[in-house]
Amino acid sequence: MRIVFLTLIGFLLLTTSCDDGDLIVTTFEFDENTVLRTCQNQQNILVYAINENPNEAIAFNFTPPGATNEASISLNEYASINTTDRIQQTEIPLNANNQITYRMFNTAVEGNYFCQSIPPSEPRVAEQYTTTNGGKVIMTVTVIEDNEDSDADGINDVDEIVNPTDDYRLVDTDGDGIPNYLDIDDDNDNVPTLTEIAIENTPTNENGYPDTDEDGIPNYLDNDDDNDGVLTRNEDLNAYEQGSIDAPILNPTDDDTNNDGIPNYLNPNIAISVSPPIEQSLPNRITRKFKVTFTAKNITMKKTNTEESISVETLNLGTYNFTNDVIIEPDTNEN
Numbered sequence: 308m309r310i311v312f313l314t315l316i317g318f319l320l321l322t323t324s325c326d327d328g329d330l331i332v333t334t335f336e337f338d339e340n341t342v343l344r345t346c347q348n349q350q351n352i353l354v355y356a357i358n359e360n361p362n363e364a365i366a367f368n369f370t371p372p373g374a375t376n377e378a379s380i381s382l383n384e385y386a387s388i389n390t391t392d393r394i395q396q397t398e399i400p401l402n403a404n405n406q407i408t409y410r411m412f413n414t415a416v417e418g419n420y421f422c423q424s425i426p427p428s429e430p431r432v433a434e435q436y437t438t439t440n441g442g443k444v445i446m447t448v449t450v451i452e453d454n455e456d457s458d459a460d461g462i463n464d465v466d467e468i469v470n471p472t473d474d475y476r477l478v479d480t481d482g483d484g485i486p487n488y489l490d491i492d493d494d495n496d497n498v499p500t501l502t503e504i505a506i507e508n509t510p511t512n513e514n515g516y517p518d519t520d521e522d523g524i525p526n527y528l529d530n531d532d533d534n535d536g537v538l539t540r541n542e543d544l545n546a547y548e549q550g551s552i553d554a555p556i557l558n559p560t561d562d563d564t565n566n567d568g569i570p571n572y573l574n575p576n577i578a579i580s581v582s583p584p585i586e587q588s589l590p591n592r593i594t595r596k597f598k599v600t601f602t603a604k605n606i607t608m609k610k611t612n613t614e615e616s617i618s619v620e621t622l623n624l625g626t627y628n629f630t631n632d633v634i635i636e637p638d639t640n641e642n
Contacts, residue, residue: 337365339600341625345382346422351404352382354601355421356625362412362430366421367444367601367624369405372397382627386448386599389633391486393450401442401606407624409436409608435611442606444624451596451628457488458593460500462527464488480528484637485591492589494530496539497557498572499589503527509573519573535578540585542572547581557589591635599627 337356346353355366371385388395399405412430420427456463467487468478479486481495493500503526504516512518516525520534532539544562546555559572564579571577601624609616 337625338623339626341623343599343601343625343627344418345627350379352380352385353421354382354624354627357416357418357420359415362415364410364412364416364420365624366408366410367406367603368408369399369444372399382599383629383631386446386597386627386629387595387631387633388448388450388597390636391484391489391638393452395448397446397448399444399446401438401444401603402440405444407438407444407603407606407608407622410434436608436617437611438603439607439609439616443604445602445604447600447602449598449600451598453596457595458491458500458591460491460493460527461504462487462493462500467493481530483588485635489591489593489635491591491593494526494528494539495588496530496532496559496572497543497585497589498526498532498539498559500527502560503532506573520575533573533575535575537578537580538584539572540588541580542570542577543585544571544579544581546585552583555585555587557585557587592632593635594630594632596630597628599629601625601627 341356343354343356345355351368351370353366353368355364357364371380401407410432411434413433414430416430420430452464454464478488479490480493481490483490483495487493491499491501494503506517506519506526509517509519509526510521512523512525514525516527518525518529519532520529522529522534526532530538530540539559540557542562543555543557543559544564546557549556549558560570562571563569564571564577565574567574571579603619603622603624606619606622607616608619
């Protein structure tokens with residue numbers, strides 16, 4: 308965003324004039340390729356971008372919709388998508404609490420300028436424009452998928468597709484509302500897929516994956532791995548002892564009743580079920596990459612200590628990228 312357009316010449320080049328004399332800005336150099344940074348652990352969220360030639364910056368300070376004043380929140384926390392959605396949008400109204408600020412400085416600006424509790428005296432702010440009430444900012448969060456192994460369960464996404472021409476996000480072997488490519492436990496037996504594909508000294512299927520009961524279904528997709536009639540999740544006999552009825556410790560791999568080195572869930576000769584049956588499932592925690600873009604719509608920016616203002620129809624502030632661990636919640640509306 309080159310604020311030289313605020314000079315008379317700049318206005319002639321980069322704005323259009325309506326019949327009533329209002330100026331509508333139509334061109335900005337800030338766009339979705341502008342790299343945004345953020346200040347974390349504040350009650351408000353602040354995103355900003357700094358340019359060096361000229362020495363200028365733009366910042367958006369806002370209170371996340373639904374957030375309380377009692378707790379601080381980071382953009383990473385607020386923007387993380389913990390559902391099966393790949394994109395989410397939030398509209399943030401511009402007002403006294405949610406403002407975009409443009410500043411031009413007399414010298415270079417350090418990266419932590421906006422994150423200091425007390426603004427430094429240098430560099431000096433030469434010009435400042437701040438949004439007035441009205442308009443909005445659309446925050447768009449997009450999951451960046453590498454299409455390799457989104458859930459890091461050892462099975463590539465392409466191999467968790469029933470038919471490559473189908474929408475693989477709907478393939479959900481265990482019907483728990485989390486598609487296989489995002490599910491760390493594809494069969495919901497409380498033994499992670501990554502663990503089940505690494506089992507040694509056991510029969511394998513035609514694709515080389517462990518298939519203990521040789522029923523053609525690999526262990527990581529089989530909720531009764533040894534085909535003894537007791538679901539794998541219910542062969543976790545010490546779950547309640549190690550935890551509680553309400554919060555059992557979920558780990559069927561450490562139960563070996565006859566001490567033969569083979570856990571019960573892989574031993575067809577041991578068919579003992581815990582009581583009551585296990586209802587809980589492993590938390591589906593995965594690491595996701597996100598892209599957050601901020602787009603201002605129909606805003607007015609007023610110059611400090613003057614009556615000068617400019618109107619902007621659309622302004623892309625930039626993009627913020629981050630990685631975060633999230634627990635994916637089931638989509639109960641999944642068909």
